[in-house]
Amino acid sequence: xxxxxxxxxxxxxxxxxxxxxxxxxxxxxxxxxxxxxxxxxxxxxxxxxxxxxxxxxxxxxxxxxxxxxxxxxxxxxxxxxxxxxxxxxxxxxxxxxxxxxxxxxxxxxxxxxxxxxxxxxxxxxxxxxxxxxxxxxxxxxxxxxxxxxxxxxxxxxxxxxxxxxxxxxxxxxxxxxxxxxxxxxxxxxxxxxxxxxxxxxxxxxxxxxxxxxxxxxxxxxxxxxxxxxxxxxxxxxxxxxxxxxxxxxxxxxxxxxxxxxxxxxxxxxxxxxxxxxxxxxxxxxxxxxxxxxxxxxxxxxxxxxxxxxxxxxxxxxxxxxxxxxxxxxxxxxxxxxxxxxxxxxxxxxxxxxxxxxxxx
Numbered sequence: 180x181x182x183x184x185x186x187x188x189x190x191x192x193x194x195x196x197x198x199x200x201x202x203x204x205x206x207x208x209x210x211x212x213x214x215x216x217x218x219x220x221x222x223x224x225x226x227x228x229x230x231x232x233x234x235x236x237x238x239x240x241x242x243x244x245x246x247x248x249x250x251x252x253x254x255x256x257x258x259x260x261x262x263x264x265x266x267x268x269x270x271x272x273x274x275x276x277x278x279x280x281x282x283x284x285x286x287x288x289x290x291x292x293x294x295x296x297x298x299x300x301x302x303x304x305x306x307x308x309x310x311x312x313x314x315x316x317x318x319x320x321x322x323x324x325x326x327x328x329x330x331x332x333x334x335x336x337x338x339x340x341x342x343x344x345x346x347x348x349x350x351x352x353x354x355x356x357x358x359x360x361x362x363x364x365x366x367x368x369x370x371x372x373x374x375x376x377x378x379x380x381x382x383x384x385x386x387x388x389x390x391x392x393x394x395x396x397x398x399x400x401x402x403x404x405x406x407x408x409x410x411x412x413x414x415x416x417x418x419x420x421x422x423x424x425x426x427x428x429x430x431x432x433x434x435x436x437x438x439x440x441x442x443x444x445x446x447x448x449x450x451x452x453x454x455x456x457x458x459x460x461x462x463x464x465x466x467x468x469x470x471x472x473x474x475x476x477x478x479x480x481x482x483x484x485x486x487x488x489x490x491x492x493x494x495x496x497x498x499x500x501x502x503x504x505x506x507x508x509x510x511x512x513x514x515x516x517x518x519x520x521x522x523x524x525x526x527x528x529x530x531x532x533x534x535x536x537x538x539x
Contacts, residue, residue: 249349260312262346288328314449370403392437
């Protein structure tokens with residue numbers, strides 16, 4: 180899709196100033212019900228992203244309410260792994276819009292198909308960032324309920340370093356919701372939804388932890404944990420633990436607990452999942468597997484801890500050295516002299532006269 184495909188109501192925003200303070204510079208991307216534009220603050224000059232609900236969505240009260248919930252939930256976020264919303268309003272044509280920081284990078288959903296499976300150390304480091312973002316919002320009684328690669332952004336800084344940020348809190352549960360608001364229906368790809376979310380049961384923070392585990396599983400294995408083409412097939416597969424064919428043993432226990440079918444068997448909080456994940460990352464650093472040593476640039480093969488076999492005994496040679504022949508001949512010639520000297524000593528000791536004819 181390009182800017183030329185936008186509806187007339189959205190195309191007219193290009194180059195215009197909305198809410199008397201944001202100038203729309205260019206179209207950036209499309210969402211399920213929104214369009215995202217690049218812009219800047221007219222007075223201050225800093226770059227922003229402007230997310231606008233499409234005209235057909237603006238006519239649906241439930242989508243408008245969801246859009247407003249997203250803005251309200253993410254307002255005043257101040258965390259390196261969460262995207263904040265710092266303004267909200269309506270265009271001249273009454274289209275709701277929100278203003279976010281303009282980030283450089285790509286959605287995780289665009290990155291994973293090209294890179295997965297990732298090295299374990301890289302996957303753990305990335306997911307620890309996501310879990311820290313979840314811990315931040317959970318402390319504020321906000322549950323995302325729609326965590327998936329499409330709602331995580333890979334941010335690239337000026338030095339090329341990457342970090343993950345959580346965004347799109349439109350399905351989030353937060354204290355700003357009216358009392359008694361029911362959990363929303365499943366949004367997006369059910370491959371990352373928790374078993375209780377697939378079955379329509381009440382959700383809490385542990386549902387987000389399952390979704391984080393599903394994303395970590397895809398990073399390590401190269402595909403989501405639950406097979407199936409639709410929600411019903413994935414519900415049927417949710418009863419068995421996903422196979423971990425490429426995940427290192429040091430990571431498997433941590434990942435299995437995130438993906439536990441029963442919420443009570445998962446980590447009780449994102450903070451506990453972070454603590455356990457940091458221990459796993461530390462073990463990987465202290466005892467790297469051979470492939471990880473190669474990735475770090477150490478091309479020497481891993482040291483074998485098995486004691487070496489004793490060297491074979493060389494075969495005995497039948498060849499006699501010249502020195503051995505000389506020594507044997509000298510010993511042979513000395514034998515008569517030694518025997519004669521022994522006889523002389525016996526004669527002196529026993530008081531007999533020596534024989535002057537004996538050849539000494």
